[in-house]
Amino acid sequence: MKHIISYLLAFAFVVSAMGQDNPPAPMSVVPQPRQIEWHKMEQYAFVHFTINTFTDREWGYGDESPELFNPTDFDADALVKVVKDANLKGLILTAKHHDGFCLWPSEYTEHSVKNSPYKGGQGDIVGEVAAACRRHGIKFGIYLSPWDRNHSDYGTEAYLEYYRNQVRELLTNYGPVFEMWFDGANGGDGYYGGANEVRRVASGYLYYDWPKVIDIIRELSPECVVWSSSLPDARWCSNERGVIDEHCWAMATPEELYRDGVDNMPLLRHGQEDGTRWAPAEADVSIRPGWFYHASEQPKSAEELFDIYLTSVGRGGTLLLSLAPDRRGRIPEQDVEALMAWRTMVDDTFRNDLSADATFAVSSSRGDGYEAVAMQGVDEAYWATADDVTTGDVYIRWDAPITMRYVVIQEHIALGQRVRRFAVETRDGDEWRQVAAGTTVGYKRILPLDDAVTTSELRIRFLDSRGPLTIARVAVY
Numbered sequence: 001m002k003h004i005i006s007y008l009l010a011f012a013f014v015v016s017a018m019g020q021d022n023p024p025a026p027m028s029v030v031p032q033p034r035q036i037e038w039h040k041m042e043q044y045a046f047v048h049f050t051i052n053t054f055t056d057r058e059w060g061y062g063d064e065s066p067e068l069f070n071p072t073d074f075d076a077d078a079l080v081k082v083v084k085d086a087n088l089k090g091l092i093l094t095a096k097h098h099d100g101f102c103l104w105p106s107e108y109t110e111h112s113v114k115n116s117p118y119k120g121g122q123g124d125i126v127g128e129v130a131a132a133c134r135r136h137g138i139k140f141g142i143y144l145s146p147w148d149r150n151h152s153d154y155g156t157e158a159y160l161e162y163y164r165n166q167v168r169e170l171l172t173n174y175g176p177v178f179e180m181w182f183d184g185a186n187g188g189d190g191y192y193g194g195a196n197e198v199r200r201v202a203s204g205y206l207y208y209d210w211p212k213v214i215d216i217i218r219e220l221s222p223e224c225v226v227w228s229s230s231l232p233d234a235r236w237c238s239n240e241r242g243v244i245d246e247h248c249w250a251m252a253t254p255e256e257l258y259r260d261g262v263d264n265m266p267l268l269r270h271g272q273e274d275g276t277r278w279a280p281a282e283a284d285v286s287i288r289p290g291w292f293y294h295a296s297e298q299p300k301s302a303e304e305l306f307d308i309y310l311t312s313v314g315r316g317g318t319l320l321l322s323l324a325p326d327r328r329g330r331i332p333e334q335d336v337e338a339l340m341a342w343r344t345m346v347d348d349t350f351r352n353d354l355s356a357d358a359t360f361a362v363s364s365s366r367g368d369g370y371e372a373v374a375m376q377g378v379d380e381a382y383w384a385t386a387d388d389v390t391t392g393d394v395y396i397r398w399d400a401p402i403t404m405r406y407v408v409i410q411e412h413i414a415l416g417q418r419v420r421r422f423a424v425e426t427r428d429g430d431e432w433r434q435v436a437a438g439t440t441v442g443y444k445r446i447l448p449l450d451d452a453v454t455t456s457e458l459r460i461r462f463l464d465s466r467g468p469l470t471i472a473r474v475a476v477y
């Protein structure tokens with residue numbers, strides 16, 4: 001028996017010396033399955049709609065009469081169809097914004113659609129949108145403002161109970177949801193049931209007692225990604241322009257991100273290579289200057305939206321693009337036009353992967369199943385280097401020269417984010433010429449080249465990595 005064991009061990013040693021066919025060990029921080037699904041969505045809609053739409057404001061004070069909420073032509077299917085046609089994969093609705101008005105007939109307040117003229121008080125915007133999302137295969141998400149300028153108990157323990165009851169009510173009646181969005185805005189003054197005063201919570205981070213809210217979410221909607229200032233599954237990218245930094249880790253340490261309730265902007269922007277939690281950046285941005293509809297404002301152009309796509313989806317995070325229904329409850333026609341033109345631009349640009357008919361080679365690979373070919377769009381496969389190899393080159397060769405504008409690189413993030421530095425080069429006779437370079441990659445990195453480049457050979461150099469390389473995909477457009 002002893003002999004057999006030593007024989008088997010010796011055999012295993014020879015095989016491993018030839019190549020490793022086991023996957024590389026995961027990094028210490030990796031995404032949860034719900035976060036991997038979220039990354040794959042890449043882009044989804046925000047919908048800002050409430051009493052502000054009818055008062056022409058961005059932040060309601062909290063004393064607005066529910067009578068003001070009166071969309072004349074709201075149609076949840078039409079709204080979701082716009083989202084779907086724009087190739088947005090989900091929709092997060094402002095169930096309650098800072099003014100406290102609830103778009104569903106909550107049993108915990110009278111300040112809701114049930115006291116509005118909409119459908120004679122029988123309407124339920126949250127319910128109608130959630131149902132339309134399910135009908136059209138769009139994932140549904142909820143924004144529920146923690147700050148509530150209407151509620152008389154805001155700032156006390158009683159309000160927290162109200163808030164948690166609403167989270168439970170929403171998830172029970174309209175879940176499961178793919179994301180819950182807990183806005184960090186806490187402005188101070190408000191109506192507060194008639195008190196008309198300034199109420200500051202010492203530290204939003206501590207007051208709301210997020211772990212208790214998150215427990216409710218885990219219980220009722222385990223697949224939900226939580227966007228919040230505490231224990232985030234996804235974090236703010238530090239601006240509302242749709243720009244994730246070029247240097248961006250998906251990892252972050254929550255206690256340092258929001259220290260004492262204050263946003264740590266550099267950490268939100270860059271994440272932390274040694275962060276303790278997978279908390280990738282999400283870029284929230286509105287198609288218009290404001291979040292809510294204002295007749296005086298115009299939507300961004302398709303070109304502006306395309307740039308936003310490159311700086312969000314193209315930088316390892318997701319794009320949360322906000323739409324603003326007008327007083328009819330419809331997405332304004334010019335916004336729909338911009339969205340569809342944007343979708344066409346993205347589709348046209350990234351339709352034909354020029355690397356599909358190229359030959360891939362790598363400087364070294366881990367072994368069977370982790371070869372160069374794994375990067376050519378093979379589902380779930382990835383190129384990996386041996387345990388002690390943290391650099392490597394990918395060569396892409398064409399029979400005839402191609403002209404390219406974009407290089408796309410993806411890491412196999414299930415095993416963690418690793419790449420620290422890379423460069424893209426083209427062959428120029430006997431020389432290699434650098435055409436792009438970067439630091440982090442993450443789920444997906446799109447590198448726009450300054451000018452279109454014509455070449456028949458490309459080299460992507462991974463110059464530094466936190467562990468063996470695990471590259472899921474390289475594509476060229």
Ligand code: FUL
Nearest residue numbers: 058059183184185284291
């Ligand atoms: C901010 C809010 O104050 C804005 O009104 C908007 O909802 C935006 C998405 O988040 O913090």
